[in-house]
Amino acid sequence: MIALGVAAAVVGGPMAVSPAEGAVAEARRTVTVGAQKKIHEKRALKRIHVKQRKLGRKQANKLLAKAMMARHGWRQATQFRCLDQLWTRESGWNEHSHNASSGAHGIPQALPGSKMAGAGPNWRSNPRTQIKWGLRYVKHRYGSPCAAWGHFQATGWY
Structure with a gap:
């Protein structure tokens, strides 16, 4: 049954994703990547803030x-x-x-x-x-x- 669904999606059957749905999915991935970068930067900045006292101003x-x-x-x-x-x-x-x-x-x-x-x-x-x-x-x-x-x-x- 799963194989049939995949085959139907591949040949454009009822499980195929429309271009609009694909664009929405791509936009979500882009937003997610951007959000992940911001989260990564915020975490790095928090670690730096904690290290600031140990490192000194210049290194921080x-x-x-x-x-x-x-x-x-x-x-x-x-x-x-x-x-x-x-x-x-x-x-x-x-x-x-x-x-x-x-x-x-x-x-x-x-x-x-x-x-x-x-x-x-x-x-x-x-x-x-x-x-x-x-x-x-x-x-x-x-x-x-x-x-x-x-x-x-x-x-x-x-």
Whole structure:
């Protein structure tokens, strides 16, 4: 009986899935994958928050950035090396870093720092908000952390 049902579905019989049902099923799978990525990121962020006291601010901020990079579709191993070099030069991964002469602020050294308000109201001191803004900036302006690092090396700014 099961074999007959499968055969009927294969040849377009009464058990076949309509194109609309297939599209709905695909949409559900896409939403599920997206939800799973968000859940994975939230779990990683919770683990980082717990480790923050043991690791120190700089290392915790780096782990936070690694966890958040996946959303942008970047390969962590390759792209994180570039991001690390870039933001180490800019701020030393210190969320309180502030350049008094230019007004650049935070881990990504946003200029002016208030630009980061678009990523959250706590942009002055929250590393997650600053990293979120910084990753968006890098993606929209340069496409990837390695491209941003290359620009920095050539010009001294990004």
